[in-house]
Amino acid sequence: MKDTQFDLEKATEIKARSQKYHDAVRALDEAKAKREQQGFAAMYTAMGMAGGYHELGKPGRIVVAARTFCILFAFAAPNLILLRHLMS
Numbered sequence: 197m198k199d200t201q202f203d204l205e206k207a208t209e210i211k212a213r214s215q216k217y218h219d220a221v222r223a224l225d226e227a228k229a230k231r232e233q234q235g236f237a238a239m240y241t242a243m244g245m246a247g248g249y250h251e252l253g254k255p256g257r258i259v260v261a262a263r264t265f266c267i268l269f270a271f272a273a274p275n276l277i278l279l280r281h282l283m284s
Contacts, residue, residue, distance in 0.1 A: 244255075251260055 250256065
């Protein structure tokens with residue numbers, strides 16, 4: 197008769213395993229969603245910076261100014277260092 201009786205402990209164990217399974221699946225889905233969100237954020241950042249790469253708009257002007265500053269500094273710094281060394 198034991199075979200046909202409802203086993204409360206077994207049903208509780210199955211329910212607990214089922215809950216653990218659903219929790220694990222939800223955690224995996226949340227991790228996947230977080231990775232996707234990080235990917236979208238990276239792409240939107242790259243798209244926002246595209247104007248700088250193509251020298252369009254305000255980002256483009258900033259890129260041109262920064263590049264000009266770096267070039268001028270690269271040419272001026274050695275001369276200034278040499279003059280400082282010779283003057284001392």
